[in-house]
Amino acid sequence: MMPNRFDALPTATWPRLRALLDGHAAGGEVINMTIGEPKHKFPEWVGPTLNDALGQFNSYPDNNGTPELRGSIAGFLQRRYGIDLDSDAQIMALNGTREGLFNAVVALCPTGSKVLIPNPFYQVYTVAAMAVGAQSVYLPAHAQTGFLPDLDALTPAELSETSAFFLCSPSNPQGAVASAEYWARLIILAETYDFKIFADECYSEIYRNAPPPGALEVAARMGADPERIVVFHSLSKRSNLPGLRSGFVASGRKNIARIKQLRAYAGCPIAGPIQHVSAKVWADEDHVVANRQLYCGKFEAADHIFAEIQSYNSPEAGFFLWLPVEDDEAAAVKLWIETGVRVLPGSYLGQVANEQNPGSGYVRVALVAPKEEMQRGLTLMRDCLYK
Structure with missing residues (x-):
């Protein structure tokens, strides 16, 4: 007999995302903005x-x-x-x-x-x-x-x-x-x-x-x-x-x-x-300061790209954008099939409690790609989802 303590677990985040998107062809050069995997250089030493x-x-x-x-x-x-x-x-x-x-x-x-x-x-x-x-x-x-x-x-x-x-x-x-x-x-x-x-x-x-x-x-x-x-x-x-x-x-x-x-x-x-x-x-600490400056530059770029989007919230820290959308899964699919930009539906990070999932209606966007690639992805995102 198998234990049932984990039977209530939903499908894990990344298999769930692959099931949502991978059946569709990318609508452009792929820009992956889903996972928070830092890509800045670590110290050379x-x-x-x-x-x-x-x-x-x-x-x-x-x-x-x-x-x-x-x-x-x-x-x-x-x-x-x-x-x-x-x-x-x-x-x-x-x-x-x-x-x-x-x-x-x-x-x-x-x-x-x-x-x-x-x-x-x-x-x-x-x-x-x-x-x-x-x-x-x-x-x-x-x-x-x-x-x-x-x-x-x-x-x-x-x-x-x-x-x-x-x-x-x-x-x-x-x-x-x-x-x-x-x-x-x-x-x-x-x-x-x-x-x-x-x-x-x-x-x-x-x-x-x-x-x-x-x-x-x-x-x-x-x-x-x-x-x-x-x-x-x-x-x-x-x-x-x-x-x-x-x-x-x-x-x-x-x-x-x-x-x-x-x-x-x-x-x-x-x-x-x-x-x-x-x-x-x-x-x-020197490499930490340099790393932080790179992210600050990325947030400034994001603020500029989304400056005219009233619902945009500029975060205080971390390296994610938490962007409001009408339907997070639909927005992720639309963005993928029209532009090739890949983001994570916010509901995949939340849990239904009191009949609500506070992650629904958002997509998470990781600002870890090189700055030019990130800016291109955010611009495509803005034009696809907000205009």
Whole structure:
């Protein structure tokens, strides 16, 4: 007999998109603007640094992250957020954040509890809840609430059963930033109702103006219990290294001890040479600044192209556009068969809750292609969908 815990899962995002579009011929030269796969150059010294450490492939890697790597991550957190964490007890290396997001739920969330998830969302959040028999509660994040969950809409009864609250800031797909005040309100709720905040901050270094505040940063200012916050970061977006599969989780000592305990049995450590490279990448900020400037230039170009489209919302951070359309699947098909531009229907990132999917009526557009190609794709998109 097969387990049925995942029977309710819909078809995954990318097979679903292929089923929608691949039966139609592209209407022009293909421009793929669906997946958030960074294409800017990573630092030139990554290759030589990796080569210097190839001998480490001959040894089992440190399961929790080498002292060098964890120390470098602690340095990043201190520079970026002004927080001082114990690199031995409060930081653990990850094979990308998806692994950590899943395992944190397994390690820290009781069966039968509720896990609150912004809607739309990164799909691993709800799969992790299913894995432990927790109930996913989908919180609409739409334009009226600044594309973040409305904290005032949460009820005491709901919060008292909550074990974890996922929040991605800057958000995927909308590019909204949780302010320090928003984080503080959420932290107060977490302390009042005894739940943890899983802060997915993978897009934290791609912003247009002020650096987005971090959950641990705000918690430290408040004097809040660090066990309330579990923060996830990655080199994928920050450093254009999605194939490196390198990130980290940081939290209080008790949380990290439980996550380490699970990983000792079921985790897959990062290869030694990758850890060596990652330590160097976390320690360098010059390439991060250059990367951010490239994205700022792309957002300026997007703002110019959509300047006359009243419904256009220019995002604060991240590298996606969240464009309103009448019917997201129909718009994606029309765009594909008429222009060859490929985008993702927003409903594929959301879940129907209270008879509504907050992702419906939007398409997500990734600004990862070279700037000239991106501009051409956005211009075709504007002329096809909005004129």
